[in-house]
Amino acid sequence: MRTSDSDLAQxxxxxxxGDAASYRALLTACQTWLARYYRGRIAPHMIDDLxxxxxxxxxxxxxxxxxxxxxxxxxxxxxxxxxxxxxxxGYRADETxxxxxxxxxxxxxxxxxxxxxxxxxxxxxxxxxxVLRLIKIEGLSVAEASAATGQSESLVKxxxxxxxxxxxxxxxxx
Amino acid sequence: xxxxxxATIDALVAGLRxxxxxxxxxxxxxxxxxxxxxxxxxxxxxxxRADIAAGSPHPMVVLRLGTLLLLGLATGLAAIASAxxxxxxxxxxxxxxxAGVLVFPLAALIAMAWNGSAVAMALAPDxxxxxxxxSLASALFVGGALTVWLRQGASVNPRRTxxxxxxxxxxxGTFAYALHxxxxxxxxxxxxxxxxxGIAALAGxxxxxxxxxW
Numbered sequence: 001m002r003t004s005d006s007d008l009a010q011x012x013x014x015x016x017x018g019d020a021a022s023y024r025a026l027l028t029a030c031q032t033w034l035a036r037y038y039r040g041r042i043a044p045h046m047i048d049d050l051x052x053x054x055x056x057x058x059x060x061x062x063x064x065x066x067x068x069x070x071x072x073x074x075x076x077x078x079x080x081x082x083x084x085x086x087x088x089x090g091y092r093a094d095e096t097x098x099x100x101x102x103x104x105x106x107x108x109x110x111x112x113x114x115x116x117x118x119x120x121x122x123x124x125x126x127x128x129x130x131v132l133r134l135i136k137i138e139g140l141s142v143a144e145a146s147a148a149t150g151q152s153e154s155l156v157k158x159x160x161x162x163x164x165x166x167x168x169x170x171x172x173x174x
Numbered sequence: 175x176x177x178x179x180x181a182t183i184d185a186l187v188a189g190l191r192x193x194x195x196x197x198x199x200x201x202x203x204x205x206x207x208x209x210x211x212x213x214x215x216x217x218x219x220x221x222x223r224a225d226i227a228a229g230s231p232h233p234m235v236v237l238r239l240g241t242l243l244l245l246g247l248a249t250g251l252a253a254i255a256s257a258x259x260x261x262x263x264x265x266x267x268x269x270x271x272x273a274g275v276l277v278f279p280l281a282a283l284i285a286m287a288w289n290g291s292a293v294a295m296a297l298a299p300d301x302x303x304x305x306x307x308x309s310l311a312s313a314l315f316v317g318g319a320l321t322v323w324l325r326q327g328a329s330v331n332p333r334r335t336x337x338x339x340x341x342x343x344x345x346x347g348t349f350a351y352a353l354h355x356x357x358x359x360x361x362x363x364x365x366x367x368x369x370x371x372g373i374a375a376l377a378g379x380x381x382x383x384x385x386x387x388w
Contacts, residue, residue, distance in 0.1 A: 016195060027186060059186045076261040
């Protein structure tokens with residue numbers, strides 16, 4: 001059974017007051033939601049780490065949740081922020097060390113569609129979204145992405161850079 | 175070291191402490207107190223224009239003070255709002271205020287184009303340097319107070335928050351100077367006030383984001 005947004009908001013409000021049982025229930029629900037949120041939006045082997053990073057950020061910044069507001073848009077903003085951060089770090093760290101497993105499965109559920117990552121990618125120009133998807137999500141190299149899209153290798157790199165920058169500025173966009 | 179998810183949840187639950195939700199009104203209060211403080215200090219140190227003291231300020235003084243106050247409030251409130259992130263929240267109102275404020279430098283450019291020979295006198299570099307010095311010193315204080323408050327927040331766009339913090343600090347800092355500023359010509363205001371707010375905005379963009387990292 002899925003927990004509704006208002007249930008999650010209430011759990012968080014109680015967690016802010018120090019209720020450990022509510023917090024455990026909230027984190028367990030968030031873990032499932034985040035794993036689904038990220039599915040298909042990052043290499044599968046990175047999902048667990050990203051979910052944990054996001055939960056740690058959520059813990060550190062739990063005071064920024066307003067109990068009078070919806071919970072999932074708050075969590076989604078943090079999740080997007082962490083996702084973009086992960087994409088950026090991955091690009092710097094292992095441009096040639098790419099994941100060889102890939103499953104771009106079904107994306108966001110009905111609740112997440114409005115605040116999902118797919119929505120964010122759709123706000124990018126096609127050229128940027130395409131190379132980000134190929135390199136950062138599907139794990140292609142710059143050369144392979146260049147061959148697949150017809151963009152030159154330098155343009156692919158520029159588009160990845162610009163795409164990440166634009167994603168960061170659109171983090172809270174619907 | 176990466177923990178597995180149950181271990182992460184256990185660790186986070188074990189580390190749970192009660193927290194007070196971040197209240198934007200506290201940030202707004204701090205920003206306004208800081209802005210009021212620098213205005214009072216600047217007025218005490220450098221004096222207030224005679225027309226303001228007499229209660230009948232020159233129309234240009236009303237215009238510039240009102241504009242700076244509006245820009246400071248719009249950008250400061252947007253910076254403070256960014257401390258509580260959420261997908262789907264639009265915070266673009268400040269951009270319209272900023273666009274409106276840009277009428278000042280635009281008018282200055284037009285005036286300079288039509289009255290080139292009078293530009294040097296209108297610019298009054300000695301006063302201009304004092305404008306930058308007082309405005310930026312005041313902005314530093316307001317920006318510092320705002321940044322300290324913002325550090326407890328969770329801005330998911332630190333660059334934008336940096337710009338906004340710099341713009342707010344620069345506006346309030348220049349407001350403090352404008353209470354004293356003896357000049358009323360559009361060239362002077364369009365050039366020096368814009369420079370003061372612009373430098374503060376650039377400083378905010380450069381200094382604030384690393385301080386908001388989380």
